[in-house]
Amino acid sequence: MAKKATYSSRRHFLRGAGVALALPWMESLPLLGADTPAAANKPPQRFAYVYFSNGVEPSEWWAKGAGSAMQFGPAAAPLKPIADDIVFLRGLYHQHALSSTSPHLGRMNILSGETVSLDPNVIRVGTSMDQIIAREIGSKSKVPSMALGIEPNELRLEDGLSMLYGSCVSWTTPTKPTPKEIYPSRTFDQLVGDGQGRRLDKSILDAVLSDAQGLQPKISKGDKRKMDEYLESIRDIEKRIETAGKQERIEGWRPTLEKANMPRPANELPQNVPDHMKLMLDLTVLAFQMDKTRVLTLMLNNDLSQMNFKFLEGVRGALHLDLTHNGHAPELEAMYLKTNQFHMQQFTYLVQRMKAIDEGGTSLLDNSLLMTSSSLFDGDAHGADQLPIVLAGKAGGSLKTGRILDYLDKGNDNRRACSLYLSVMDHMGAKQDRFGDTDKRLEGLWA
Numbered sequence: 316m317a318k319k320a321t322y323s324s325r326r327h328f329l330r331g332a333g334v335a336l337a338l339p340w341m342e343s344l345p346l347l348g349a350d351t352p353a354a355a356n357k358p359p360q361r362f363a364y365v366y367f368s369n370g371v372e373p374s375e376w377w378a379k380g381a382g383s384a385m386q387f388g389p390a391a392a393p394l395k396p397i398a399d400d401i402v403f404l405r406g407l408y409h410q411h412a413l414s415s416t417s418p419h420l421g422r423m424n425i426l427s428g429e430t431v432s433l434d435p436n437v438i439r440v441g442t443s444m445d446q447i448i449a450r451e452i453g454s455k456s457k458v459p460s461m462a463l464g465i466e467p468n469e470l471r472l473e474d475g476l477s478m479l480y481g482s483c484v485s486w487t488t489p490t491k492p493t494p495k496e497i498y499p500s501r502t503f504d505q506l507v508g509d510g511q512g513r514r515l516d517k518s519i520l521d522a523v524l525s526d527a528q529g530l531q532p533k534i535s536k537g538d539k540r541k542m543d544e545y546l547e548s549i550r551d552i553e554k555r556i557e558t559a560g561k562q563e564r565i566e567g568w569r570p571t572l573e574k575a576n577m578p579r580p581a582n583e584l585p586q587n588v589p590d591h592m593k594l595m596l597d598l599t600v601l602a603f604q605m606d607k608t609r610v611l612t613l614m615l616n617n618d619l620s621q622m623n624f625k626f627l628e629g630v631r632g633a634l635h636l637d638l639t640h641n642g643h644a645p646e647l648e649a650m651y652l653k654t655n656q657f658h659m660q661q662f663t664y665l666v667q668r669m670k671a672i673d674e675g676g677t678s679l680l681d682n683s684l685l686m687t688s689s690s691l692f693d694g695d696a697h698g699a700d701q702l703p704i705v706l707a708g709k710a711g712g713s714l715k716t717g718r719i720l721d722y723l724d725k726g727n728d729n730r731r732a733c734s735l736y737l738s739v740m741d742h743m744g745a746k747q748d749r750f751g752d753t754d755k756r757l758e759g760l761w762a
Contacts, residue, residue, distance in 0.1 A: 329523035370694030382717035406723035418697035428751020481618030639694035
């Protein structure tokens with residue numbers, strides 16, 4: 316009888332006071348388990364999707380060239396520093412979104428490609444591709460998948476339909492959205508806390524300090540530096556969460572009291588949008604670096620977002636949705652363009668953070684596939700004839716980056732976004748015969 320292979324975890328932990336903190340990849344630490352195959356020593360593959368709402372300024376969204384010489388239109392210009400790390404996709408679309416009679420929420424099938432139910436009594440949009448991946452590989456990490464966001468779920472109706480569609484991109488089943496977490500403190504607790512309401516003003520690092528000191532003599536000089544940087548990043552996030560919870564509200568309406576007339580609740584939601592987004596992006600990096608999850612979605616804003624972008628220089632007055640529906644008024648178009656650039660700056664930040672993290676000769680970015688897009692192309696016209704999609708990361712060496720892939724002239728059956736999803740799911744170990752509106756894989760994607 317053949318001996319059954321045993322696969323032990325490669326993860327090492329610092330422990331203390333009921334807390335287990337996973338360490339990042341360290342080449343000088345042996346694998347846990349003598350029978351672990353050499354292949355198991357490779358960093359795992361991760362997938363993350365970053366959503367931004369209300370489309371792009373279509374005439375300003377373009378790219379040409381290749382590699383570091385790639386040139387971008389003004390809306391995509393912040394991608395220039397990561398040109399070598401991305402694949403810029405043109406022409407992909409969802410057939411069910413294009414044919415929907417709902418110009419807004421009928422397009423919110425971005426990760427499923429299925430038909431959005433227009434029956435007010437029936438919530439249905441299709442299981443999203445991130446959740447199909449999570450079903451297959453979720454058991455390999457503590458958290459099967461994470462759905463993060465900045466704005467809360469909206470319970471109002473739009474065009475007679477539930478704004479749940481606009482508040483969620485991740486759907487566990489066709490009728491059930493994946494719970495979305497918008498609080499950085501709760502996200503942090505899920506990653507490094509004990510899940511029992513441990514106070515955030517007592518650092519997780521304090522609890523594991525003794526174990527960390529005992530590990531120092533056992534690791535190489537390079538790994539010591541890596542561990543110091545890792546622990547410092549956790550300390551930094553803790554401090555920023557604490558600070559963000561104490562800040563006064565600086566956007567939208569102001570409360571009648573400048574200071575609360577009741578004890579301050581713990582773990583408040585950050586009121587500064589850029590700080591909130593950066594925290595969630597840093598927590599995304601931390602989640603992958605700790606291998607707490609390998610599948611994650613992040614909504615920078617809800618569809619039909621009312622987010623106020625007055626924190627951007629030159630943007631004033633109008634909310635994001637109003638800037639989208641600009642009627643081609645030059646002043647509003649210019650402000651809308653700034654929001655496009657801001658969203659791409661957030662994605663660029665995530666890519667650069669992950670690229671800087673070493674995992675034994677390859678980077679966290681090398682071992683990941685990141686995707687950003689909106690559910691529309693032309694936000695003013697509700698255009699769904701193509702989607703503004705950008706990929707980043709090398710997917711473990713399978714994806715050649717620094718390219719533009721243009722499918723506009725391929726014919727409708729050969730430019731389905733769901734073909735991209737089928738290819739991604741194949742790579743992540745969640746092969747499907749059919750998904751959304753197609754059974755074809757995307758030609759030319761993999762190296």
